[in-house]
Amino acid sequence: MTVQSLTVRSTTLDVMWADGAISQFPTIWLRDNCPSGLHPETQERMLDLLALEDEPELISAEINENIVDLKYDDGHISYMPVALLSTHRPGQREFDAGDVPANLWRGDLGKVGVPRHTAAPVLSEDSALNAWMMDTASLGLAIVENLDDRVEAGVEIAQRIGFLRQTNFGTTFEVINKPDPNNLAYTSVALPLHTDLPNQEVPPGYQFLHCLANEATGGGSLFADGFAMAEDLRLEDPEAFRLLCEVSIPFRFHDGDADIRVHRPVITLGAGGEVIEIRYNAHLAGIFDMPTEIMPAYYRAYRAYMAKTRDAKYRVELKLKAGEMVVFDNRRVLHGRDSFDPSTGFRHLHGCYVDRGEFFSRLRLLASNG
Amino acid sequence: MTVQSLTVRSTTLDVMWADGAISQFPTIWLRDNCPSGLHPETQERMLDLLALEDEPELISAEINENIVDLKYDDGHISYMPVALLSTHRPGQREFDAGDVPANLWRGDLGKVGVPRHTAAPVLSEDSALNAWMMDTASLGLAIVENLDDRVEAGVEIAQRIGFLRQTNFGTTFEVINKPDPNNLAYTSVALPLHTDLPNQEVPPGYQFLHCLANEATGGGSLFADGFAMAEDLRLEDPEAFRLLCEVSIPFRFHDGDADIRVHRPVITLGAGGEVIEIRYNAHLAGIFDMPTEIMPAYYRAYRAYMAKTRDAKYRVELKLKAGEMVVFDNRRVLHGRDSFDPSTGFRHLHGCYVDRGEFFSRLRLLASNG
Structure with missing residues (x-):
């Protein structure tokens, strides 16, 4: 200009x-x-x-x-x-290639199809990496397919973006049913839609679940856009939306090695009033401790959001095959799975996280080199 | 009851x-x-x-x-x-051993002395670990002394708390003057008081700087309690305090491998109105982009906080010796150093971070096992 x-x-x-x-x-x-x-x-x-x-x-x-x-x-x-x-005009933010608008979706994404990208070009070409990351940023959900049949194949793709986020579960984790579980993910029961580790000050950003085997009966994956459910609730029941934004609830994970707790709201808004984060995990939510006066209204609000997570209208269901990896924004997209019968076959997902900071840093570098 | x-x-x-x-x-x-x-x-x-x-x-x-x-x-x-x-009475938060009240300090802490703890018991005894961590949590600053003369000695103490926080600078970093620096820390110039990596969504929590050598002329360390400076500003100039809490400014670090940016306020308040975080780093602050109408008032507010960081009233100065490690809450306590003359001797600090989540998890486990 x-x-x-x-x-x-x-x-x-x-x-x-x-x-x-x-x-x-x-x-x-x-x-x-x-x-x-x-x-x-x-x-x-x-x-x-x-x-x-x-x-x-x-x-x-x-x-x-x-x-x-x-x-x-x-x-x-x-x-x-x-x-x-x-x-740098006052009152105007500088262009930021990491500022990707959220494209909200509901169950209809299942008909259009979750975007799919092929592993080899994502690994070797910056333009393919960028295309996949832009889909993942915009929808909060994408699939990478044709991965090598090696445990590390998914991690290698995640590391194209940046280093892995370590948590009390390690830098990578195996989703298999195991004895003496410290988390429901390590059993064969159904997992209702949730976000991972809402008990962390900052829950992990992008989650990568690489399917190495999924031969058991059941064990399908479920996804829903937590932002879309929140925006619908804002229209349908503004008071419930307000309570979910303003009232903090306790989240906690506790085992022999960790006792990690925060109080946070289910819905976090950005400076412009837009939804920027969802924390929803019924089994890690602690005992509600808000004052008696607002508690019944809060339960109504919480259950209204919960009801949306059960509503087929918002759900995308897919059964991952060996060699596929689903990648999603864990601070936006809720994930879950059907129960499975471990006696009918093996189910093994290898997971890891990369945080939003590393993700958007990579998008900026790709934009400035592209 | x-x-x-x-x-x-x-x-x-x-x-x-x-x-x-x-x-x-x-x-x-x-x-x-x-x-x-x-x-x-x-x-x-x-x-x-x-x-x-x-x-x-x-x-x-x-x-x-x-x-x-x-x-x-x-x-x-x-x-x-x-x-x-x-x-679990409604309206009452459950007791949390990780909820340690901040004990604010000013330059007078230098006279009383920064708390000192000996490395060996911190490494081997839970009660010594707990005592050191409580001082560090409460004051945001403590010293561990009598460390072994090995590069890893400081990291081993940090890992008594939990795993290290990885950043774009790695999981550990060397503070030495080096050629082709991507950060002022890697030069020999003076570093004014600052917090590290305010350009991250969550800046690193506790910082560990293990001194392996400090033989150069100059190179003394400076610390100030960012919470105390903020609370004093709140009393002296409530409007400046308000602007520093409410107006987000851009922070950015950019090199060939990373471009990490956020907009955040300098002062962040908790649910009870108490200061819970300071982001202050004059050389990583980006170009201010608030509207023209509030910009002059914002500059006055920002410079008022800045002036406190120069005021001897708030400062503790100390020259680390080989075998000492300073540990501080990087989201509270500002740190800096005098310039040094690299021709007069070697100066080498080995650094790492452990985040607040891991820190308070450890405090809770120590309290429940103690």
Whole structure:
């Protein structure tokens, strides 16, 4: 965007852009962001903001090609690239390739089909990696297929994004029925829809479940978009939605090696009021401890959300085959499974997590190199 | 606490305790928490809350020794331990050994002395581990001394608490001056007080800096309690405090392998209005992007907090010796260092992080086994 005119005012520089829009840059901002204040090697800020006057005064602003020359009353001169001003207009967030809008879905995604991507190109080509990650970011759910028949094959794909998130269950985990289980996932019973580890300050971000065998009768996988269920509840029952956003409930996991607890709401909203996180796990929810006065209303709200997790309208069902890996945003998409009969065959999923931070970092790097 | 009387009401059971206090337990809560609803092996909840009526009805409540027998109109009978009712009164949070109150400090801590603990007992005795962790939790700062002269000695102590937090800098890091640095920590320049990695969704919790050598001239360490500075600002300039709590600013770290960004406020408050987190790192703060209208006031607020980080009143200075490790809550205590002259001697710190989740889990386990 080119500059149409510059006006020096007492506390701002007003820039009129080619399209007629006006941005007002406070003088202290201009001085704070003078390009001379960055470390030449690390690009980190070196300027001592406290060394500036409270109200630095701008004397003149002149445009020379793509640079705005700024002169201050203390003799300082800045050469501000127009591009810097244009991309950093006050009140406007800089473009962020990691800011992928959520595309909400309901059971109809099952008919369209969960997006599928092939393992080999995801492993070797950045464009395929990016395409798969964009589907996963947007829908919160995608499948990678044709994985090698090795336990590490799913982890290798996850590590294309970044390092694994370690939890008290390790960096990887085996979903098989095992003796002396410390978690229902390690039994053969049905698992109702849930998000993993809501008892953590930050529950794991993206979850990877690589199917190595699924020969038992039963054991199908269920998914539902927790954001879509929350948005529907917001429309249908605003008071229930409000309670699920505002009232924290206890979540806890406890065994011999860990006792990890938080109080958090089921629904977390972002700065713009949009749903950014769901914590829902009926068997890790602790004993409700809100005041008596709001408890019955809270139970109604909680059960209203719970009812949606049982509603076929929101569900996608699929039975993973050996060589397939389902990947989903564990802070958005609820997952579950049907019970299975371990006597009819082997069922083995190999799982791991990569957090949102690493995921969006990779998307940004792919966008800037792409 | 023993029960004085029980009163069955239309939607609650009212319990009068021995001290005369009354708790009202909503009937749905009683039914939800019937002890018969837990998985016998995992202790996770098995009850299907949706299978209950909206308003279950209690017919009778009788106390038999330490058990309250509850009869419902649908024939269900619960045997509720009095202890369960007593520890889970509505509106009251269950005791949590991980809930350690912050003991705020200012520069005077330097005179009293930062608490010191000896490595060997911390490694071998749970009571010494607990004592050190309680100091670290309460003050956000403690020193472990007499560590072995091995690079891994500090990590071994950190791992007494739990696994290490991995970041884009690895699971451990070397603070030495090195060529082609991607971060100011890897130079010999002074580092003003800051918290590490405020650009992460959750910055690392507890930081461990094990000093292996500190022979260079300069290179002293600085610490300040970010909570204390925030609380003082709240009293002196409530408007500045409010802006630092409510306005998010961009934080970003970017190199060839990572581009990790968030928008967050400098000060984060907990549910009770108490300060629970500080993000302050002048060289990782991005270009401010709030609207023009609030920007000058925000700069004043930010500079007011910044001025406190320069004020000797808040500072503790110490020069780590080989064999000492400083441990601090990176989401509370700001750290920095004086510049040093690498030609006068070697300076080498070996660092790692353990997150709050693992830290408080360990405190809870120590309390329940102690």
